[in-house]
Amino acid sequence: MGFHIVKRDQCSLIRKCFLYVGAVAAALVMGGIVLLCLGVDPIAYYTRMFTMGTIGNRIAYKVFENYLKDFVPLALTAVALSLAFKMRFWNIGGEGQFILGAIAAAFVAFKLGPILPNAVALLCMCLCAMLAAGLYGVFAAALKVRFGTSETLMTLMLNYVALYFLTFIAEAKADWNFFLDPSSVRPVFASFAKIVSFPSILTIGKFSLNICVVFTLVIGVLMFIYQKYTKHGYEIAVVGDSAGTAHYAGMKVNTIVLRTVFLSACLIGLAAAFKVGTSGILSVSITNDVGWTGIIVAWLSQLNTAVIFIVSALICVLHYGSTVAAATFSQVDSSFANMLQGAILFMVLAADFYTRFQIVIDKKGGRSNG
Amino acid sequence: MAEPYAIEMRGICKHFGSTIANNSVDLTVKKGEILALLGENGSGKTTLMNMLSGIYKPDSGSILVDGKEVSINSPEDAKRLGIGMVHQHFKLVDVFSAADNIWMGKEKTGFVLKKDRYQQINEMITRFGFDIDPQKKVYNMSVSEKQTLEIVKVLCYGAKVIILDEPTAVLTVQEIEKLFAVLRRMKEQGHSIIIITHKLNEVMDISDRVAILRKGEYITTVETSQTNEQALTEWMVGHKVDLNIDRPVIEKTSPLLEVRDVTIRNDEGAIAIDGINFYIRGGEMLGVAGIAGCGQKELCEAIAGLRPIEKGQMIHKGENIVGLEPKAILDKGISMSFIPEDRLGMGLAPSMSITDNMILKKYSDGKGPFVDRKQGRQEAEEIIRQLSVVTPSTEIPVRRLSGGNVQKVLLGREIKANPNVIITAYPVRGLDIGSSYTIYNILNEQKKAGVGILFVGEDLDVMMALCDKIMVICHGKVMGVVHAHKTTKEELGLMMTGALDLTHKYADKPAGFAKDSRFEEHSGS
Numbered sequence: 072m073g074f075h076i077v078k079r080d081q082c083s084l085i086r087k088c089f090l091y092v093g094a095v096a097a098a099l100v101m102g103g104i105v106l107l108c109l110g111v112d113p114i115a116y117y118t119r120m121f122t123m124g125t126i127g128n129r130i131a132y133k134v135f136e137n138y139l140k141d142f143v144p145l146a147l148t149a150v151a152l153s154l155a156f157k158m159r160f161w162n163i164g165g166e167g168q169f170i171l172g173a174i175a176a177a178f179v180a181f182k183l184g185p186i187l188p189n190a191v192a193l194l195c196m197c198l199c200a201m202l203a204a205g206l207y208g209v210f211a212a213a214l215k216v217r218f219g220t221s222e223t224l225m226t227l228m229l230n231y232v233a234l235y236f237l238t239f240i241a242e243a244k245a246d247w248n249f250f251l252d253p254s255s256v257r258p259v260f261a262s263f264a265k266i267v268s269f270p271s272i273l274t275i276g277k278f279s280l281n282i283c284v285v286f287t288l289v290i291g292v293l294m295f296i297y298q299k300y301t302k303h304g305y306e307i308a309v310v311g312d313s314a315g316t317a318h319y320a321g322m323k324v325n326t327i328v329l330r331t332v333f334l335s336a337c338l339i340g341l342a343a344a345f346k347v348g349t350s351g352i353l354s355v356s357i358t359n360d361v362g363w364t365g366i367i368v369a370w371l372s373q374l375n376t377a378v379i380f381i382v383s384a385l386i387c388v389l390h391y392g393s394t395v396a397a398a399t400f401s402q403v404d405s406s407f408a409n410m411l412q413g414a415i416l417f418m419v420l421a422a423d424f425y426t427r428f429q430i431v432i433d434k435k436g437g438r439s440n441g
Numbered sequence: 442m443a444e445p446y447a448i449e450m451r452g453i454c455k456h457f458g459s460t461i462a463n464n465s466v467d468l469t470v471k472k473g474e475i476l477a478l479l480g481e482n483g484s485g486k487t488t489l490m491n492m493l494s495g496i497y498k499p500d501s502g503s504i505l506v507d508g509k510e511v512s513i514n515s516p517e518d519a520k521r522l523g524i525g526m527v528h529q530h531f532k533l534v535d536v537f538s539a540a541d542n543i544w545m546g547k548e549k550t551g552f553v554l555k556k557d558r559y560q561q562i563n564e565m566i567t568r569f570g571f572d573i574d575p576q577k578k579v580y581n582m583s584v585s586e587k588q589t590l591e592i593v594k595v596l597c598y599g600a601k602v603i604i605l606d607e608p609t610a611v612l613t614v615q616e617i618e619k620l621f622a623v624l625r626r627m628k629e630q631g632h633s634i635i636i637i638t639h640k641l642n643e644v645m646d647i648s649d650r651v652a653i654l655r656k657g658e659y660i661t662t663v664e665t666s667q668t669n670e671q672a673l674t675e676w677m678v679g680h681k682v683d684l685n686i687d688r689p690v691i692e693k694t695s696p697l698l699e700v701r702d703v704t705i706r707n708d709e710g711a712i713a714i715d716g717i718n719f720y721i722r723g724g725e726m727l728g729v730a731g732i733a734g735c736g737q738k739e740l741c742e743a744i745a746g747l748r749p750i751e752k753g754q755m756i757h758k759g760e761n762i763v764g765l766e767p768k769a770i771l772d773k774g775i776s777m778s779f780i781p782e783d784r785l786g787m788g789l790a791p792s793m794s795i796t797d798n799m800i801l802k803k804y805s806d807g808k809g810p811f812v813d814r815k816q817g818r819q820e821a822e823e824i825i826r827q828l829s830v831v832t833p834s835t836e837i838p839v840r841r842l843s844g845g846n847v848q849k850v851l852l853g854r855e856i857k858a859n860p861n862v863i864i865t866a867y868p869v870r871g872l873d874i875g876s877s878y879t880i881y882n883i884l885n886e887q888k889k890a891g892v893g894i895l896f897v898g899e900d901l902d903v904m905m906a907l908c909d910k911i912m913v914i915c916h917g918k919v920m921g922v923v924h925a926h927k928t929t930k931e932e933l934g935l936m937m938t939g940a941l942d943l944t945h946k947y948a949d950k951p952a953g954f955a956k957d958s959r960f961e962e963h964s965g966s
Binding site: 073075077078300301302303304305306308309312313316317318319320321 | 457498514745747766767768771777788789790791792793797800801802804805810811812
């Protein structure tokens, strides 16, 4: 008995939804088996994880506020990365660009925060973070355009340059290092939360909505329009599809590549400014791996801006929820979320295969030979 | 019947989704014969052959080899049954030598690569009567050498039935002759050959019998000696077709595009076009003939501004265009469409919709930051209607259209832009008869409207019937410009190989210089 694979003509939306939901469910079942092996009740664990411990919690609003602090940088980074990916520019330097953006934002916060009004200081933080991250991204793009280097390797290596620079700042206890807390003997980052931070604009009961969330949603809508309806967006799509054709159509391909990568890295820098501006402190793990997770989110969403927001929200639930659940279930480490995320990614890829192909079991009758 | 058929296919059906690629097709191949498989694009020839070579599996129907029913589940099975296929796109490893490409797929070769494999392969190559250096790397080979290697490969695997999918599409006249000699020799040795092609003269030349498919249906099989091109075309297309190509003669206007002493380098930095001179008048179609890769591509790209011009002048309506941006040249009304071998590489964005491809060259014309797709959609609809493009909608990615329709979209867009000079290279590459004639008509309509056309082609018969003049290039040099209705195929062939140089045929008038050239007024300014 054999089978062969046949291409599907089209796949209805209902079927697609069914497949993707099924994929996530299958990944959860796999995770459940692992949980059972660890002697944990999967239902109880998942309940705790997906509600992020909000049920029966008196500070549920706080949980949700913290959740949004994770969500904002991830969604924004994924949107930014999808812009470069659409052009087939494999920017995997989100981590590095994020770190440089964060350092620049913190620099402004320490130096200008005390002398400027809050709003102006925040604006400067955002602009400097965008510029720093943008230039860092453009550096790799310029090398590609000028010398044909691989942007994948270049952005990947620049991640580590940025990371070690941040680690250096974190550990160099010296008079010039204003990033560190002067009152501590050991090198610890100083907090500037009291000097400058992003305000909330809306309060519902005890829950207060940070302005960054609103900005992120607005930027998401703008980027959707930018990609779909503007001339720039059209150029990005053509360059991504076929650089030869873009050149033939009279487009300045190199300019488009540099411009788009700059914009992409700028948005990552902005995500970093939002992160730093809400947490009020630098840290060696400031990125929370958004540069990596963002890549997964962008691909899971098939570079669709609207879907990126949904997927980011779900992935954040996964990460944040598993941290919360880890507090209750001591046997399960919070890295369980990473395992689950990997399983979901693989299952969704499998579902993707089924949206495009179907497997047909051969009927009996054909004689084998040889 | 005394002797069973080498291959017999009975009632083969194959669907792809809702498309029917083959509907109860019957096909027989005798031992030691050459069978031509004829049909338009999308008539299911390649699908049928892929089922024979184990790439696809039929939904229903049976295949008999030497009279015994078999089931071919993989290319391995096909190989074991002595069926070998030479695909349109070669399946060779570029960085390997000829011998290693053959060795790779051989059974029982052992674990270690031994030096004597070159000798073994060489013996085999000479036994079949080929001429290939087994140590030569594939990336150093010409297209025709690669094809010979593919044939040697299937022979080495012991194929008795050899399928060739459009083998002549990429070869020159001389190479085709050579290939046909090889095929005839293989036939004498008792091999059966199935050859897929659209070119009727080749069918008449090489085959013993012809099987015809139309829209996935099996039409008939006839003896080649008892039929003619007209009859074959009618079976293939399903209705009467006029095989004559029109050459409307109209009043020519002053030179539109003049090229003088232009030298262009190729990607490797070698001289591709060497001091070329020619001109195109309005209402004139100038053919460009030459062996593949003798500088046609570089010439087209240079005119469109995509490739720097080393030296020389190019004027359009008396104005210099050397060194202008591609966009500026487009705006002057010079349109270039080049159909590369993969058909999608240049001029179209394959994963974008027809609408998006329509606006490719003018998306930036409108004011404001937004792209205007409304006009593009309207033009897409017009082209679909006027050129009868087969597509479910204007929003389908171009990649999903079949070859002929892709080329109609490309040419349609170029014409919609109202150019005054059309540079078109291989516009009918790989197209079936019906679509080719549509394209010829489109070009003739443009010519009648006073457009100057540069037609880079491969089929000399077509160029002699369609063009007004033919310029022959050999190794980047012009060998002469001849009147299409006065020249012969032999003369063109000699010029293409560089054996005949007609540039100094007329002492008073060097080839490629217009009497009423506008260079003088240009150099004065």
